[in-house]
Amino acid sequence: QMHLQESGPGLVKASETLSLTCSVSGGSVSSSAYFWAWIRQPPGKGLEYIGSTYSTGFAYYNASLKSRVSISVDTSKNEFSLKLTSVTAADAAVYYCARDVMRTFNLWGQGTLVTVSS
Amino acid sequence: QSALTQPASVSGSPGQSITISCTGSSSDVGGYNYVAWYQLHPGTAPKLVIYDVSNRPSGVSSRFSGSKSGNTASLTISGLQAEDEGDYYCSSYTASSTGVFGGGTKVTVL
Numbered sequence: 001q002m003h004l005q006e007s008g009p010g011l012v013k014a015s016e017t018l019s020l021t022c023s024v025s026g027g028s029v030s031s032s033a034y035f036w037a038w039i040r041q042p043p044g045k046g047l048e049y050i051g052s053t054y055s056t057g058f059a060y061y062n063a064s065l066k067s068r069v070s071i072s073v074d075t076s077k078n079e080f081s082l083k084l085t086s087v088t089a090a091d092a093a094v095y096y097c098a099r100d101v102m103r104t105f106n107l108w109g110q111g112t113l114v115t116v117s118s
Numbered sequence: 119q120s121a122l123t124q125p126a127s128v129s130g131s132p133g134q135s136i137t138i139s140c141t142g143s144s145s146d147v148g149g150y151n152y153v154a155w156y157q158l159h160p161g162t163a164p165k166l167v168i169y170d171v172s173n174r175p176s177g178v179s180s181r182f183s184g185s186k187s188g189n190t191a192s193l194t195i196s197g198l199q200a201e202d203e204g205d206y207y208c209s210s211y212t213a214s215s216t217g218v219f220g221g222g223t224k225v226t227v228l
Contacts, residue, residue, distance in 0.1 A: 037217070046121065047156075047164075047207050049217040060216045063119060096164070103209065103217030104154040106175065108163040 002027035004097050004109035012091075014118050018084040022097030022109060029078050030055045035100035036080045038071060040093040041111075048093075052100045053080055092116045122147065122208055122220035129226040135196040138223045140208035141189055146218055148189035152211035155184060155193045158222075159204045167206075168193060195225070203227045 008020035022036065029036060038050040051061035053071040061069050065084070073080040084091060094113050098105035123141040130136040140147065140155075147153055155168040166175050168184035171191060181196045191210075195202050208220040 039219075046222040047158075047209075047219040049209070049219055052217070060214070062216060063214070100217075101169075102150075102152045103211040103215075104152055104166070104169045105156070105164070105209070105217075106166050106169065108165075110163050 002099065002107055004099065004107060006095060006097050006109045006112040008112060008114070010113055011115050011117055012087050014088055014116055015086055018082070018087050018091060018114060020082045020095055020097075020112065020114070021079050022081070023077075023079045025078075028075075029073050029080055030075045033101070035060075035103075036071075036073060037098045037100040037103075037105055038082045039096045039098055039105065039108075041096070042090070042093040045093075049103075050082065050084075050095075052103065087116050089116050089118070119146075119212055119214065119216060119218045122210060122218055124206075124208060124220035124223045126221070127224045127226065129228055130195075130198045131228045132198055132200065134198050135194060136198060136225065138193045138195075138206055138208075138225070140191040140193070140210075140220045142191075142210055142218070143189055145213040146210040147186065147191050147208075149213060150211045151186070153184070153186060153191040154209045155182075156207045156209065157202075157204055158207065164207070198227055200227050 035052040037052040053059040099107040
């Protein structure tokens with residue numbers, strides 16, 4: 001059974017780059033059946049779609065974040081990653097990675113809390 | 119891409135049915151049958167309860183059902199139980215090939 005697990009720093013300084021990785025076990029990120037997505041939930045707020053990537057490296061991004069976000073896949077490590085540049089307090093959130101089929105997220109990681117310090 | 123519109127809260131007594139609406143546009147909900155619903159409980163990973171408008175993943179109770187009319191999708195929970203309390207979010211595929219979520223609905227079992 002496939003399992004997703006987020007990892008990365010829980011604290012990022014304002015103006016720096018947030019970097020998270022999602023490790024995939026029990027399946028392959030190279031699968032032609034899936035995209036791989038990042039989603040976040042700021043404290044007390046709703047879910048926000050960040051973007052999705054395919055095994056080829058092609059990606060779709062939320063237009064509101066597109067200038068600062070990059071999602072990539074590493075098939076050799078069976079993982080995919082998120083980079084968000086120039087973070088501010090508004091980027092503090094629980095970040096989830098998820099398996100994506102036509103932007104339906106049918107398997108989620110547990111989530112990782114990222115705090116932004118000034 | 120604007121968030122889909124959901125009511126902030128819905129409540130019902132045990133055994134009753136409740137319906138949560140999710141309104142978008144012809145560029146998302148109305149244009150594609152890729153509407154999904156998720157259940158969130160504090161401290162746990164979100165759980166998919168409906169996909170492709172009206173399909174239930176394996177293991178999800180038949181008390182959960184989904185439908186769509188025009189630009190509005192709906193999630194109905196019948197025979198409401200205490201364990202159904204939590205936050206519910208809809209999502210949709212969009213014309214930009216991205217995803218978009220609703221603002222979330224807090225379900226309270228009275």
